[in-house]
Amino acid sequence: MINKIFPSVREAVADVHDGATVMIGGFGTAGMPSELIDALIEQGARDLTIVNNNAGNGDVGLALLLKAKRVRRIICSFPRQADSWHFDNLYRAGEIELELVPQGNLAERIRAAGAGIGGFYTPTGYGTELAEDKETRTIDGRHYVLEYPIHADFALIKALRGDRWGNLVYRKTARNFGPIMAAAAKTTIAQVREIVNLGDLDPEVVVTPGIFVTRLVEVPAALKLVAQPGAAA
Amino acid sequence: MRRFTREEMATRVARDIPNGAYVNLGIGLPTMVANHLPRDREIVLHTENGLLGMGPAPEAGEEDPDLINAGKQPVTALPGASYFHHADSFGMMRGGHLDFCVLGAFQVSVKGDLANWHTGAKDAIPAVGGAMDLAIGAKRVYVMMEHLTKKGESKIVPQCTYPVTGIACVSRIVTDLAIIDVTPDGLAVVEIVDGLPFDELQRLTGVPLRAPRAVAAAN
Numbered sequence: 001m002i003n004k005i006f007p008s009v010r011e012a013v014a015d016v017h018d019g020a021t022v023m024i025g026g027f028g029t030a031g032m033p034s035e036l037i038d039a040l041i042e043q044g045a046r047d048l049t050i051v052n053n054n055a056g057n058g059d060v061g062l063a064l065l066l067k068a069k070r071v072r073r074i075i076c077s078f079p080r081q082a083d084s085w086h087f088d089n090l091y092r093a094g095e096i097e098l099e100l101v102p103q104g105n106l107a108e109r110i111r112a113a114g115a116g117i118g119g120f121y122t123p124t125g126y127g128t129e130l131a132e133d134k135e136t137r138t139i140d141g142r143h144y145v146l147e148y149p150i151h152a153d154f155a156l157i158k159a160l161r162g163d164r165w166g167n168l169v170y171r172k173t174a175r176n177f178g179p180i181m182a183a184a185a186k187t188t189i190a191q192v193r194e195i196v197n198l199g200d201l202d203p204e205v206v207v208t209p210g211i212f213v214t215r216l217v218e219v220p221a222a223l224k225l226v227a228q229p230g231a232a233a
Numbered sequence: 234m235r236r237f238t239r240e241e242m243a244t245r246v247a248r249d250i251p252n253g254a255y256v257n258l259g260i261g262l263p264t265m266v267a268n269h270l271p272r273d274r275e276i277v278l279h280t281e282n283g284l285l286g287m288g289p290a291p292e293a294g295e296e297d298p299d300l301i302n303a304g305k306q307p308v309t310a311l312p313g314a315s316y317f318h319h320a321d322s323f324g325m326m327r328g329g330h331l332d333f334c335v336l337g338a339f340q341v342s343v344k345g346d347l348a349n350w351h352t353g354a355k356d357a358i359p360a361v362g363g364a365m366d367l368a369i370g371a372k373r374v375y376v377m378m379e380h381l382t383k384k385g386e387s388k389i390v391p392q393c394t395y396p397v398t399g400i401a402c403v404s405r406i407v408t409d410l411a412i413i414d415v416t417p418d419g420l421a422v423v424e425i426v427d428g429l430p431f432d433e434l435q436r437l438t439g440v441p442l443r444a445p446r447a448v449a450a451a452n
């Protein structure tokens with residue numbers, strides 16, 4: 001029998017090692033797997049490379065992981081926001097490395113890793129300082145920049161429902177990076193609001209097939225969060 | 234000097250967007266365009282974090298933290314909406330499927346280079362988000378910005394002095410003084426705010442402008 005269900009977030013993240021590359025789903029706090037991140041903070045792994053769209057919001061989830069100084073390097077598109085004070089402090093103090101990636105290149109580099117692509121040419125960023133020193137090519141008259149995939153040791157993501165095979169469905173715009181990160185990591189850990197019986201998810205609407213998911217943990221919906229108006233994406 | 238109000242600027246962008254268009258509105262001033270879209274047209278709004286068919290902000294108390302826009306503010310989904318993951322969302326831009334995007338800017342060059350992501354200041358924390366993808370990703374890229382900086386310098390420049398977001402990507406510039414098209418033959422003025430003579434607009438802007446047809450005919 002296949003059973004990817006773990007009894008707790010603590011056990012699900014127990015083997016994250018020092019120096020690991022960890023993808024964390026979410027766009028701001030939508031889709032951020034806060035309980036898995038809390039468990040990772042408690043677990044104590046350090047010297048991490050984190051891949052996320054942002055660099056933490058307020059005093060929850062990723063922001064707390066940064067505050068705890070567990071992150072050596074972050075790969076993201078939009079670190080600076082109205083409520084990214086923990087990142088801002090570390091960055092200004094020179095205590096964190098930043099690799100800034102245009103958001104679509106970030107998404108495609110993650111997708112490429114999961115899809116076994118060794119590199120790809122993208123028009124995004126051509127001629128800008130974010131493409132400095134990168135290989136370029138002109139194809140059919142258009143300019144492109146060579147970008148490489150981003151692989152990870154672990155992905156921590158959040159979904160709405162899952163089954164013991166690891167099939168997942170998401171909720172609204174909280175889907176964002178979840179499906180592509182699930183495919184890009186060696187070990188993918190999903191927290192879901194509800195675990196359902198095998199067969200209860202309509203195969204026509206499964207978004208992430210279980211092949212991409214290693215572990216899942218049920219974390220019932222928390223108290224209603226209020227979306228935090230931040231700066232731009 | 235009279236200027237176009239923000240509403241007038243938004244109306245002038247909105248009237249160019251045809252029925253059936255797929256549109257991404259950037260953060261800030263461009264967001265206002267949503268309130269001025271002609272009601273007899275079905276126009277589908279895209280938000281980079283995975284939604285087509287974005288609707289207006291919800292009623293107070295109806296906010297859903299899982300349903301937000303690129304600015305991370307609560308929105309709604311209209312009938313016909315769809316959700317998708319980030320790689321698909323940016324494929325819609327890069328793949329040339331979006332018809333319009335409307336962006337703010339620090340500077341636009343005579344060749345349509347756009348600078349809108351970073352001031353380049355040494356102490357500034359850089360953040361790019363989806364700006365570079367949007368700049369090169371839509372069939373038509375509109376910029377909405379004030380014509381002049383607070384110091385009175387033109388934001389339309391021979392060459393961007395701020396770090397660029399995209400090269401030769403801007404189609405039309407809508408400012409509080411004029412509407413200007415970026416063409417292979419240079420900048421062509423489409424409309425000027427009432428009471429501002431073309432020569433004065435030319436003086437304020439600094440880079441060569443082509444007069445709108447009516448003015449050219451009068452000369």
